[in-house]
Amino acid sequence: MQEAFISHIQNHQLVDTDHRYLLACSGGLDSMALANLLWNAGIPFEIAHVNFQLRGHESDGDQTFVEAWAQSRQILCHTKKAETTSYAGSKGISTQMAARELRYAFFEEIRSNQSLDGILLAHHEDDQIETIFLNLLRGTGIEGIYGMSERKGWLIRPLLAFSRDRLSDFMTSNGYTWRDDSSNQKSEYKRNNLRINGLPAIYGLEPDARKNLLSSFGRLKDTGKAFSGLFELWKASKIKEIEGHQVLAFADLLPMQGGASLLYFWLRSYGFNPEQTQSIWENLQQIRTGSMFMGKGYQLWFDRKEMILCPVQESFEGLILTGDEEEFNLPEEIYQVFRRKGSHEIDPNPQHAQLDEDQLEFPLEIRSWREGDRFIPLGMKSEKKVSDFLIDLKISISKKQQIKVLVSGGKIAWVMGLRIADWVKITPATRKILSFKKR
Known part of the structure; x- marks a missing residue:
């Protein structure tokens, strides 16, 4: 021995x-x-x-x-x-x-x-x-x-x-x-x-x-390692990384032999248990857009014919802007605040916003958008539901959870990162411009 x-x-x-x-x-x-x-x-x-x-x-x-x-x-x-x-x-x-x-x-x-x-x-x-x-x-x-x-x-x-x-x-x-x-x-x-x-x-x-059990366990372990290698090749070719999210199309999973195992190998590292992944696999084509499954620190969203895996966003309780800020922090984002006199030079970056400050009522509030929210998008004459606006832009289900709005006097002035409201746009009569720039 x-x-x-x-x-x-x-x-x-x-x-x-x-x-x-x-x-x-x-x-x-x-x-x-x-x-x-x-x-x-x-x-x-x-x-x-x-x-x-x-x-x-x-x-x-x-x-x-x-x-x-x-x-x-x-x-x-x-x-x-x-x-x-x-x-x-x-x-x-x-x-x-x-x-x-x-x-x-x-x-x-x-x-x-x-x-x-x-x-x-x-x-x-x-x-x-x-x-x-x-x-x-x-x-x-x-x-x-x-x-x-x-x-x-x-x-x-x-x-x-x-x-x-x-x-x-x-x-x-x-x-x-x-x-x-x-x-x-x-x-x-x-x-x-x-x-x-x-x-x-x-x-x-x-x-x-x-003796036979130990031999079988050894062979199955080798088989599992071989499958893991094949899974990594499949993952590299089929799962897309988009803005920190992993996106998998149904069409790249459903025809695969061993699709249930591929799904499990993908989700296991993100806290999804075998029962969850098996249930998802068995009901894949019946799960509705907007459905969400929770792992440990991760969410799996269903959006049309895709699955989107993303980290759970930290809860956002909202933020009040008094008008004196030069900078403020949001989850994973920092914005700078600038003021200048009226001008027709508009920054085209949708991540930035230029608002007619005289139209705003302070304090301003930043919060997550809600079902039922409405605003008048820049260039339009009538109100539109924020939910419909996001659908029109084909914003993914997971991305929607991160969208925030800037509110003034109970009205939405900016769907942040996407579009300002028409009522705060810069006009020839604008005297003061309040600008927000993502750093």
Whole structure:
């Protein structure tokens, strides 16, 4: 086992004697096996242990055991007593999730403070199988087959190629000791239930079930990576970047074999879950213009025969201009304010506006446009709904959400970035011009 471990970490360039690492150590079989393997291989490392205070004296015993093991080998040991239950309550999360957050935050804090080269985790082959099955049960799709990576950022898992039984044989044959966690026998936890009941039943169906599963997972992982590469080529040719938005035409998705998977691969990074993407795919041609789906920080809008993905705009509560401003800020925009005497030299840039100041009533208000808003566009004699005006200009659904209006005395003077109202236009009689220029 020791020789196989050294060969594996060298061949996969996971850890070496030239760097110093942080070992996450609970005191259980897995982490103590990794601790002894590292120690025997001469790999420099420090230890981090979190006492979650969930099992009373048993938790304290784990901490004492790890500290004693480290001290006997003059290995620096960092420990933390975490208020796991109160943390879970304050965050409104499960105890297991709280322990995970506290654990990884502590590990990263130590790694950073000690300038260490990686955090070593003792996940092994059995953990990998359990993780993949749990991913599949959660509906994560082909990515769930990937399981855990041997290296991801600062996290390194040198034992993923080794089974729990092999680690146990290594420990017992060498007389090494470890601590048993009684909570690992509680089948009310999903992972425990799968390990205690589910997987043994599956392995009992076929003599080579475990071997075949690992082989199949490996091939499916390779298939998934190949599909990811093809997806990137498809995305580069079909998804357009327009003003910070991603635009995909139905015609570039519907005829595709595996279109549902392409849609999922596109939206997954923006917080859309598999159920959402499947529902969108199944109803793609029935979803109405103006419909919107929410991811995490992103919105997917439907506009005629296109889907538009854009970041959620920060809420805009409105802005009051007293008339004294030389500059003002809007979300992602800065405008400068100028005043001059009457002139017929008009800036044609629609992002700018020149208004007859004598026609305005201060203070002015800038707000998002609303359904029912009306104004008289420059050059027209009668009112028009702002919504119809935007449709006439073929403004996309997502862009409409960003449109703001300048209001004076309850009347719209400017649909910002598009057109001023006719009643504030510059005429030969204009004495003072109020100009807004986007910086």
